[in-house]
Amino acid sequence: MINLVYNEMLKIVRKKRLFIIAAIVAVLVSLFTYAQFKQVETIRERIGTTDWRTQLQQQIIDTQNRLNSTGISEEWKKFLKIRLQQQQYYLDNDINPMAPGAPTFMRMFIENSIELFLPLLVMVIAADLVSSEASGGTIKLLLTRPVKRWKILMSKYIAMILSTSFIVFSVAVLSYAISGIVFGYGGWNLPLLTGFSIQGEELNTTGVHLIPQWKYLLIEFGLAFFVSLVVGTLTFMLSVLLRSTAAVMGIMLAALISGAILSSMVSSWESAKYLFMVNLRLTSYVSGMAPPIDGMTLSFSMTVLAIWALVALIISFYVFTKRDVY
Amino acid sequence: MEETLVVQNVKKTIGKKEIIKGLSFSLKKGEVFGFLGPNGAGKTTTIRMLVGLIKPTSGKIFVCGYDLQKQFTKAIQHIGCIVENPELYPYLSGWENLEHFARMLPSISTTRIQEVVELVGLQNRIHDLVRTYSLGMRQRLGIAQALLGKPTVLILDEPTNGLDPVGIREMRQFIRTLAEQEQLTVLVSSHLLSEIQLMCDRVAIMSKGEIIRIDTVEHLLKEQARTYWNVHPIHIAKQILKNETTVLGEKDDFIVTVYESNEVIARCNARLIEAGVSVSSIERKLPTLEDLFIELTGGETID
Numbered sequence: 001m002i003n004l005v006y007n008e009m010l011k012i013v014r015k016k017r018l019f020i021i022a023a024i025v026a027v028l029v030s031l032f033t034y035a036q037f038k039q040v041e042t043i044r045e046r047i048g049t050t051d052w053r054t055q056l057q058q059q060i061i062d063t064q065n066r067l068n069s070t071g072i073s074e075e076w077k078k079f080l081k082i083r084l085q086q087q088q089y090y091l092d093n094d095i096n097p098m099a100p101g102a103p104t105f106m107r108m109f110i111e112n113s114i115e116l117f118l119p120l121l122v123m124v125i126a127a128d129l130v131s132s133e134a135s136g137g138t139i140k141l142l143l144t145r146p147v148k149r150w151k152i153l154m155s156k157y158i159a160m161i162l163s164t165s166f167i168v169f170s171v172a173v174l175s176y177a178i179s180g181i182v183f184g185y186g187g188w189n190l191p192l193l194t195g196f197s198i199q200g201e202e203l204n205t206t207g208v209h210l211i212p213q214w215k216y217l218l219i220e221f222g223l224a225f226f227v228s229l230v231v232g233t234l235t236f237m238l239s240v241l242l243r244s245t246a247a248v249m250g251i252m253l254a255a256l257i258s259g260a261i262l263s264s265m266v267s268s269w270e271s272a273k274y275l276f277m278v279n280l281r282l283t284s285y286v287s288g289m290a291p292p293i294d295g296m297t298l299s300f301s302m303t304v305l306a307i308w309a310l311v312a313l314i315i316s317f318y319v320f321t322k323r324d325v326y
Numbered sequence: 327m328e329e330t331l332v333v334q335n336v337k338k339t340i341g342k343k344e345i346i347k348g349l350s351f352s353l354k355k356g357e358v359f360g361f362l363g364p365n366g367a368g369k370t371t372t373i374r375m376l377v378g379l380i381k382p383t384s385g386k387i388f389v390c391g392y393d394l395q396k397q398f399t400k401a402i403q404h405i406g407c408i409v410e411n412p413e414l415y416p417y418l419s420g421w422e423n424l425e426h427f428a429r430m431l432p433s434i435s436t437t438r439i440q441e442v443v444e445l446v447g448l449q450n451r452i453h454d455l456v457r458t459y460s461l462g463m464r465q466r467l468g469i470a471q472a473l474l475g476k477p478t479v480l481i482l483d484e485p486t487n488g489l490d491p492v493g494i495r496e497m498r499q500f501i502r503t504l505a506e507q508e509q510l511t512v513l514v515s516s517h518l519l520s521e522i523q524l525m526c527d528r529v530a531i532m533s534k535g536e537i538i539r540i541d542t543v544e545h546l547l548k549e550q551a552r553t554y555w556n557v558h559p560i561h562i563a564k565q566i567l568k569n570e571t572t573v574l575g576e577k578d579d580f581i582v583t584v585y586e587s588n589e590v591i592a593r594c595n596a597r598l599i600e601a602g603v604s605v606s607s608i609e610r611k612l613p614t615l616e617d618l619f620i621e622l623t624g625g626e627t628i629d
Contacts, residue, residue, distance in 0.1 A: 003429040010426065014417050137413030141471065144377045145430040146403040325379040 004147065004155030005162075012125060012163055021121050021167055025174050028117070029109065033179040036105060053091065060087050082193065082210055089191050101187030102180035103213050107220060109175045111283045114224045116260055118171065119231040119280065123252045125163045126235035128245040129156050130320070135243050139325060149321045157236060157313075164232050168225045188214040194286055216286070223282040230276065230305040231256070237312035240320050256280075263292040270294070276308040328355045330404070330511040331376070331479050336385030338371060345371055347535045348385070353479065353511045358501060360522035360543075361515035362619070363532030369515040370410065372532075373483050376513070377407045390478055403431075406477030410484065412468025416457040420448060420467050423456060424474060431475045442470040446500075462493045469500075479511045480504065486521055498525050519619065523547075531622055538622055547612045550621065551585040556607040563603045570594045585610060 012018060063084045067077060110118075130153070133139040142152055176185070190213040231252075238248040259277025272278055273293040284291065285298040331353040338346040346368050353359050361369045374380040376387060378394055378401075387394040392401035414423045424443070428434035443452050446466040456464065465485070472480060485501065486494045502525065504510045516522050522529050523543060530540045539546070553571075556579060557563040564581055567573050571590060574582045586594075591608060598605050 007426050007429055010422075011415065011418075014415075014422075136415075137411065138415060140377075140379060140409045140413070141427065142430075143379055144402060144405065144407055144409070145427065146399040146432070146475075147430050148399060324381060325374070 001151065001155060004151060005158045008129075008155050008159035009162060012129075012159060017125055018163065018166060021124060022170050022174070024121065025167075025171050026178065029171075029175045029178045032109060033105065033182055036108070036179070037182050056087060056091050060084060060091070063087065086191050086193065086210060101184045101190075102176050103187045103217060104190065105179035105183055106172065106175045107213065107217055109179075110171065110217075110220050110224050111287065113171065114220075114227055114283050115263075115280045116256055118168070118224055118228055119256050120253075121167050121171075122164050122228045122232045123235045123249060123256075125167070126160050126232045127239055127248040127252065129160060129236060130239040131242055131245045131248055134325075135245065143325060150317055153240070153317060153320045157233075157316075160232050160236055161229065164228045165225070168221060168228055171224075172221055188212065192216045219286055220283045223286070226302065227280050227282055227305065230309045231280075233309040233316075234276065234312050237316045240316045273300070274304060276305055279304050329353065330355050330390055331513070332386075332388040333376070334386045334388075336372075336375060336382045336387060338375060338380065339383045345535050346375070346382075349537055351530055351537065351540055353513060355478070355511055356505050356509040357527045358505045358512045358514065358525055360526035360529040361513065361532060362517070362519065362522050362529055363515075364517055367532040368535040369517075369532055370483055373407075373409060373481055373513075373515060376481055377405055377409060378402055379409065403475060404478040405481060406472030406475060406479070407481040408465075408468045408472055408483060408485065409481075411487070412464045412471075414456050414464065414467060414471070417455065419455050420452040420459070420463075420470075423467065424452075424471060427471050428474055434474060438474065438476075442473045445473065446470045461488045462490070465489060465493070465497070473504075477510070479513065481513045483515050484517075485514055486516070486518070494521075501525055531619065533622075546618060548585065550613045550618050552611055552613065553583045553586055553591065554607075554609045554611055555581040555583065555605070556609075557581060557598060558604050558606070562601060563598055566597050566601055566603070567594060570597065 063080055066072070067080050067084070072080075130139075133142060143149060145152075191210040192213055194209065194211055194216065234255075235248060235252050238251055239245070242248050242251075255277050259275070259280060262272060262275070263278050263281065270293060273296050278292050279296070279301040281289075281291075282298065282301055285301070291297075291301075329352045333349055333351050336346060336349045337344065349372060351359075361372065363369050371380065375382050376394075378398055381395070387401075389401040390404045392404070394401045414420075415426070418426065421439070421443075424439050428439055443449055446469050448463065448466055448470065451459065451463060456467065459467065465488075469482075469485075472482075482501070486497050489497060498521075501512055501514065505512050505527075514522075514525060526543055528540065528542050529546065530537045532538070552574070554577075555563065555567065558579075560576065560579070560581060564573060564576075567581060567583060570593060571586055572584045574584065576582065595605060595608065
């Protein structure tokens with residue numbers, strides 16, 4: 001099995017796929033770093049370079065005033081207290097919340113790439129894993145070895161998982177390394193708010209608490225890895241079913257893009273929440289953004305994605321082991 | 327002689343159409359066996375079933391005693407094959423391709439890879455990318471790949487397809503050597519009659535999913551051999567020959583009769599001369615497989 005996986009990885013590496021993906025990530029990260037840098041600069045110009053401390057102090061006083069005023073609910077009070085804690089931390093540790101370090105950039109980058117960019121990169125690898133062997137005719141050589149068919153497919157699936165890990169890992173490393181040049185490498189312990197939940201129209205803040213940024217990042221990258229695996233598995237299935245890599249990419253691309261569009265317009269079509277593509281933005285649940293459809297939660301989305309992936313995997317293996325190869 | 331590949335009443339139905347209508351044959355060690363038939367006769371489908379790419383609808387295939395369906399890995403280990411074109415990974419070198427396939431076989435050493443490379447004569451270019459290979463070189467690399475696991479049965483689908491005349495002759499000699507010296511069973515398919523005639527010991531003639539004849543090449547040809555008489559005047563000669571042998575007809579200036587032994591021919595010749603017929607030539611001719619094929623299939627043309 002190790003030999004088989006080695007073979008698959010060799011083919012992926014020799015096709016220069018991983019290298020190209022790393023290059024794409026590097027270019028995009030540089031681009032976004034520059035954009036972010038420009039943004040920070042304009043904000044700085046507007047409020048002045050040294051003013052952020054006084055401004056933050058003003059915010060703290062505001063929050064304290066609101067805390068002391070009567071007529072606010074216990075729940076809201078608790079939220080404000082946590083808010084205060086966070087603002088105090090920024091001030092005590094001399095961190096400008098408007099000009100964060102590389103870890104904050106990483107967070108922003110992964111949150112924005114989990115839905116489309118990351119799945120696209122995974123798709124590039126997974127789309128031709130099986131279909132290229134079929135269209136190139138090499139599948140005939142693979143399947144006439146003394147190796148059972150499910151083992152051959154398994155080795156390809158493992159290679160897909162390894163490549164996905166590589167992609168997520170290189171996104172993390174490159175976004176940290178490149179943006180750090182501009183923003184500095186500090187900020188791992190920045191406290192962040194999490195634990196929001198949305199109930200109906202209201203933001204429920206009962207579960208809100210502070211966690212350090214490194215933990216926050218770990219959770220978000222974990223979720224991004226999960227999403228990438230699901231997208232990879234779905235692409236893998238299409239790659240088994242179709243001979244043409246272009247067709248696989250086309251279908252997957254259409255699905256991913258339609259997901260991005262649907263998310264913004266399906267709030268009244270409730271059963272759309274069972275589609276995998278509207279469930280990809282898992283990081284939104286962590287940062288407390290409203291889900292596209294009422295009643296969607298982190299565990300709901302993860303379950304939907306897991307079921308899609310599982311079904312895809314079963315179909316892939318069934319078809320691959322039973323199929324006549326022409 | 328030891329039987330290495332046994333096929334028992336193999337059928338394949340796709341949809342409602344029966345593509346292969348019950349094939350049975352067995353191959354012996356050290357023989358070159360030819361599959362001959364026009365395109366669409368079911369040669370490639372049959373070969374794909376023999377190497378496990380397609381599952382037969384019914385029937386059994388045994389390789390060295392192992393059932394291909396039930397003991398796939400054990401059975402396929404004894405088979406080396408090229409199905410249609412030798413498609414290898416163009417972005418890897420020849421050597422890397424061989425290493426890739428060696429990793430899928432139980433314990434193949436570097437020396438073995440070296441051995442097959444020398445056997446097919448690719449030493450000089452083996453470390454170049456396959457993308458840069460000519461078709462002939464790819465074909466040879468394909469054979470190297472097939473021989474890697476020391477198979478008992480070598481299955482080659484149209485092995486001379488796309489090769490130049492020199493390449494075709496080399497391939498033919500190479501296949502004969504493998505059968506004679508290494509005692510391999512070689513199964514080749516072709517739609518070229520001349521190929522099979524020169525390369526094979528036995529031949530199965532396929533048409534429309536059936537084997538219509540299996541025999542040794544020599545025997546098949548002999549059965550269809552003819553004697554051509556160049557004589558004058560024809561009408562007198564014909565009368566005389568009719569008494570001695572079976573006259574099949576006239577062709578140009580020749581009288582065509584069945585293949586006869588030396589004695590019969592000598593006697594006929596004596597009679598003709600007695601009757602004052604001038605005999606300018608008596609010739610025994612083997613038919614080409616082309617004529618044979620047309621005769622056996624009842625006029626179905628090749629290609």
